[in-house]
Amino acid sequence: MDFLTAPYAPWTFVAAVVLAAALEVAANLMLSRSEGFTRIRYGLFSLALVALAFTCLAYAVRGMDLAVAYALWGGFGILGTSIGGWALLGQRLRLSAWIGMVMLIGGMGLLHLA
Numbered sequence: 001m002d003f004l005t006a007p008y009a010p011w012t013f014v015a016a017v018v019l020a021a022a023l024e025v026a027a028n029l030m031l032s033r034s035e036g037f038t039r040i041r042y043g044l045f046s047l048a049l050v051a052l053a054f055t056c057l058a059y060a061v062r063g064m065d066l067a068v069a070y071a072l073w074g075g076f077g078i079l080g081t082s083i084g085g086w087a088l089l090g091q092r093l094r095l096s097a098w099i100g101m102v103m104l105i106g107g108m109g110l111l112h113l114a
Contacts, residue, residue, distance in 0.1 A: 013063035020056035021076030023049045028081045032089060068111055075108040 027049035034042035053073075060069045079101055085091040 008063055010063060013060045013069070016056045016060040017064075017069050017072045018076065020053040020060065020073050021080060023053035023056065024073070024077040025080030025084055027053065028077070029084050029088065032085070068114065071111050072108055075104050075111075079104060 027046045030042045030046035030049060033039065034046060037043040057069060057073055060073075082093060082097065082101060086093050
């Protein structure tokens with residue numbers, strides 16, 4: 001079967017992890033907007049996004065090891081939430097946070113090669 005047309009093409013598993021992370025980032029940002037679930041719509045939307053993220057992660061582990069998929073998902077989620085909080089919510093990030101994110105990216109790259 002062709003790489004792009006196989007029922008479970010390898011690239012789809014990586015794409016599912018990236019989509020799961022993006023959904024998790026959106027859920028985290030909505031959770032912040034919910035103000036401790038006092039704004040219930042944002043809170044419920046956050047929960048729905050988390051459910052979708054786990055659905056994507058469940059698909060991803062069909063084609064990659066759970067440890068790799070979960071670590072990539074978590075890493076991308078940390079990066080996205082940190083950058084989203086900085087860019088959209090005005091949260092400050094110290095130099096050590098930026099250095100940590102660069103190290104995280106390097107570690108995720110190495111893990112993906114495993």
